[in-house]
Every structure is written in C-alpha cells, then in structure tokens.
Amino acid sequence: QVALRESGPALVKPTQTLTLTCTFSGFSLTTRGMCVSWIRQPPGKALEWLARIDWDDAEYYSTSLKPRLTISKDTSKNQVVLTMTNMDPVDTAIYFCARTAEAVHYAMDVWGQGTTVTVSS
C-alpha cells in the first residue's frame, strides 16, 4: 500500500536552511500522473500548501514562499526533498508530504504523519 514518511531536523536556528525528506513507497514518481506535494500547518492554524513536484519534473511553488523553496526528487530512492532557506520562527510548523495523483484530480490522497519543525535560537 501507499505510504509516505517525512524526516528532517526537529529544531533549526533562524536564518538556517531547512532540508526535509519525504520517503515514499507503493507508487513511483516515474509514473505519469503521480506527484508529491508538501504542506505545512503552524500551531493552531490552517493548512498551507508549499510545493509540488510531478512525474515529468514540473515544479510548482507557493507564491509567497517561492524565493525560499526548492523541491527535488530522487526516483531511484523514492524520495522527494524540500529545502527552505532563511528560516524564521514563523516557519515553525508541522510539515507534511502527500501523494498527489491525477486519478483524484490532483488531490492529496495519501499523507505522511508529518514532522514538527521548530525555529528557535
């Protein structure tokens, strides 16, 4: 079955770069119509979509965060990596990765459990 798991540091300092890895199984990012998205949720706040990478290497980003984000994939490892530069305390959040599939009209149909990132000096 499909599963995703986020990994990365729990604590980063302001101005540092955050690198998060999404390791997935049960599908391939070389299959047409398959994508992986990153979404975050600050404490007590709503969901915020960050980025998406597609089977054909297309990349899409949040308008406001685009200058700070890079998404990439390693299909041989079944991993998607998100980097976010110049971290700030307002970036403290749970970060989720989720499969995004053409079969459900590019909705996020399977989510990881999330990884909590705290930005503090």
Add this chain to the structure above:
Amino acid sequence: DLVLTQTPLSLSVTPGQPASISCKSAQSLQQSDGKTFLYWFLQRPGQSPQLLMFEVSRRFSGVPDRFSGSGSGTDFTLKISRVEAEDVGFYYCMQGIQLPYTFGQGTKLEIK
C-alpha cells in the same frame, strides 16, 4: 492566489443530526472541460488530514456515504447527513484549478 472562504468556522452538532459547511471561492473552480477542482479534507485531532471528496462530489475510497459534496462555480457545500463522534475535527476545502493550491480557513466540528 485564489481565496477560499469557509463558513461557519465552528459548529457544534448533536450526534445523529446533520451538518453543513460552506466554501466560497473568489473565482470559478470549473475548468473549460467541465471538471471542477474542489476538494474536502478532514483533519481529526492529532492526525494528518485525509481526503474526503474530490471534484466536488466524488467520495474518496472508504469515505462513508453520509458525507456528500455539492455546488458549482464558486459556491460549494459539504454535508454530513448524520454526524457521528468520529467526525470531529477540522474540515478544509481546497482548490486545485489554479496553482498554487489554496485552502479555506478550516471549520471545527465538535459534538454536543
């Protein structure tokens, strides 16, 4: 970015009673081919979000038929015909017609 507005932001429902959540978009979510890119998610306490509905009214695998979605253009509704205890959590609508995706603010459903 495309703004989605959910109402109400919270509701308290007696088990067995219906519930309804509205999601309004600043622009039509219908593509020229007729497909409408409006989704609903439920985030139960302490859990990751889960997909409930896609293309407005199509229930995702395993979603009980007490959940239904309706609407077109810019106005959409998620209805629960008979609320159960396991339905508590935050409900989010999301649009996918235009990247970046955007979510509504979320609606908290609790049981009376």
